[in-house]
Amino acid sequence: MYQFNYRKASSVEQAADLQASAEDGVYLAGGMTLIPTLKQRLAAPSDVIDVGGLDGLRGVDVGATVRIGALTTHAEVAASAEVRGAIPALSDLAEGIGDAHVRNRGTIGGSVANSDPAADYPAAVVGLAATVHTNRRSIAGDDFFTDLFETALEEGEIITSVEFPVPARAAYAKFPNPASRYAIVGVMVAEVDGAVRVGVTGAGRCAFRSVELEAALAGGLSVAALDGVSVPSGDFNSDLHASAEYRAHLVVVMARRAVKELA
Amino acid sequence: MEVTLTVNGASHTLDVPDNALLVEVLRERLGLTGTHVGCDTSQCGACVVHMDGCAVKSCTVLAGQADGADVTTIEGIGTVDALHPMQEAFRDCHALQCGFCTPGMIMAAIDLVQSTDDLDEQGVRDGLEGNLCRCTGYHNIVRAVLAARDNM
Ligand SMILES: Cc1cc2nc3c(=O)[nH]c(=O)nc-3n(C[C@H](O)[C@H](O)[C@H](O)COP(=O)(O)OP(=O)(O)OC[C@H]3O[C@@H](n4cnc5c(N)ncnc54)[C@H](O)[C@@H]3O)c2cc1C
Ligand code: FES
Ligand code: FES
Numbered sequence: 108m109y110q111f112n113y114r115k116a117s118s119v120e121q122a123a124d125l126q127a128s129a130e131d132g133v134y135l136a137g138g139m140t141l142i143p144t145l146k147q148r149l150a151a152p153s154d155v156i157d158v159g160g161l162d163g164l165r166g167v168d169v170g171a172t173v174r175i176g177a178l179t180t181h182a183e184v185a186a187s188a189e190v191r192g193a194i195p196a197l198s199d200l201a202e203g204i205g206d207a208h209v210r211n212r213g214t215i216g217g218s219v220a221n222s223d224p225a226a227d228y229p230a231a232v233v234g235l236a237a238t239v240h241t242n243r244r245s246i247a248g249d250d251f252f253t254d255l256f257e258t259a260l261e262e263g264e265i266i267t268s269v270e271f272p273v274p275a276r277a278a279y280a281k282f283p284n285p286a287s288r289y290a291i292v293g294v295m296v297a298e299v300d301g302a303v304r305v306g307v308t309g310a311g312r313c314a315f316r317s318v319e320l321e322a323a324l325a326g327g328l329s330v331a332a333l334d335g336v337s338v339p340s341g342d343f344n345s346d347l348h349a350s351a352e353y354r355a356h357l358v359v360v361m362a363r364r365a366v367k368e369l370a
Numbered sequence: 371m372e373v374t375l376t377v378n379g380a381s382h383t384l385d386v387p388d389n390a391l392l393v394e395v396l397r398e399r400l401g402l403t404g405t406h407v408g409c410d411t412s413q414c415g416a417c418v419v420h421m422d423g424c425a426v427k428s429c430t431v432l433a434g435q436a437d438g439a440d441v442t443t444i445e446g447i448g449t450v451d452a453l454h455p456m457q458e459a460f461r462d463c464h465a466l467q468c469g470f471c472t473p474g475m476i477m478a479a480i481d482l483v484q485s486t487d488d489l490d491e492q493g494v495r496d497g498l499e500g501n502l503c504r505c506t507g508y509h510n511i512v513r514a515v516l517a518a519r520d521n522m
Binding site (some may be wrong): 108109110111112113115135138139142143145146147155157159182205206207208209211212286287288 | 387388389391410413415418426429431478499501
């Protein structure tokens with residue numbers, strides 16, 4: 108690891124001030140992405156600003172919507188009976204992230220801010236029409252992920268919570284990388300406010316909604332509606348784990364599994 | 371940077387570099403070399419300790435993040451004369467070969483047993499997803515965890 112200054116923030120405002128006054132300041136939440144990146148010397152920030160102690164950004168609030176504080180860990184989301192009661196697909200998704208130790212530290216805010224093309228939560232953010240709240244504004248899930256490791260967040264902006272409307276029904280199906288458990292492809296199928304939404308992660312440069320699958324399922328959530336449907340593999344990721352064509356195939360297979368779970 | 375940690379019941383205040391990892395503090399400053407480092411990608415679990423009661427990868431926690439925390443390592447769970455039931459079960463079930471993954475396996479398994487109701491074989495396999503055994507002795511490790519579950 109390169110040298111950096113470690114700073115512990117005691118409020119959102121102080122974290123933002125520390126970031127603004129640092130030469131190249133980066134926020135630290137659970138550290139499950141940032142610390143491996145630092146260890147590999149893939150990043151060399153001047154300051155690491157730890158927001159992990161901001162307890163106000165932790166916890167779930169379930170009412171008309173499910174609002175999850177940015178610092179809530181994957182384990183806390185997976186274990187919440189309230190979340191499971193409202194959006195079981197979200198509990199299943201959280202429970203399937205990485206391994207137990209990663210889930211004990213990694214947070215929803217860090218996962219969403221990172222826009223890893225293979226992360227799970229982004230599929231829920233777009234698939235469930237979530238809203239990402241920050242210290243400056245609220246960003247629609249549809250507009251949040253912009254590219255590989257790129258989001259709509261501005262320099263220094265801090266995610267405070269992610270808010271999900273409660274869908275009529277939803278299911279998440281994932282084809283995990285057998286070593287890391289990251290999604291080679293993950294698909295969230297949901298019915299939100301009378302409309303079918305399909306959020307896809309793992310396949311493209313960042314999470315997106317599949318227009319092809321949403322059109323095919325618009326007439327009803329049935330597995331048969333996906334017969335013969337395909338998605339273009341054009342800009343999909345291709346790596347040693349899966350080719351772009353195989354990922355395109357998996358998107359439809361995962362969508363079928365998710366729809367089957369809903370039936 | 372100054373950090374204060376409680377490790378296996380004893381409080382330590384140490385001056386550490388800002389980029390120190392918890393595992394480095396444990397091994398190099400406190401001499402607790404039972405906690406191992408098996409990878410640099412946060413995947414192997416050899417470094418698992420308990421931080422405020424939860425299993426964490428100590429290679430992926432900065433010392434600053436652990437400031438004020440209560441940490442338990444493999445050295446803190448039993449003694450040679452009075453092994454922890456999980457250590458006892460690993461010995462009885464022949465759940466270690468070279469032993470490199472064992473401290474992390476045992477710390478992960480203790481948290482798993484303590485935090486899971488109705489733990490079954492599949493639950494053990496899923497729960498130890500983040501712990502790799504290069505000797506591939508998983509079968510006996512799972513047997514040991516199930517045996518310890520009944521004695522803890
Ligand atoms: C072995 C392993 C397996 C994994 N498997 C999976 C998997 O199967 N699926 C999956 O989805 N993920 C997986 N992960 C990643 C894990 O989910 C991370 O927890 C998550 O990607 C990042 O969350 P964090 O809290 O650890 O963020 P950090 O690592 O602390 O931060 C990540 C990035 O987000 C920024 N950030 C953090 N919080 C905020 C905030 N509140 N506002 C603005 N920016 C912020 C940081 O500056 C940094 O750039 C895995 C990780 C490991 C090590
Ligand atoms: S040393 Fe491999 S996960 Fe920590
Ligand atoms: S016993 Fe050798 S690595 Fe597990």
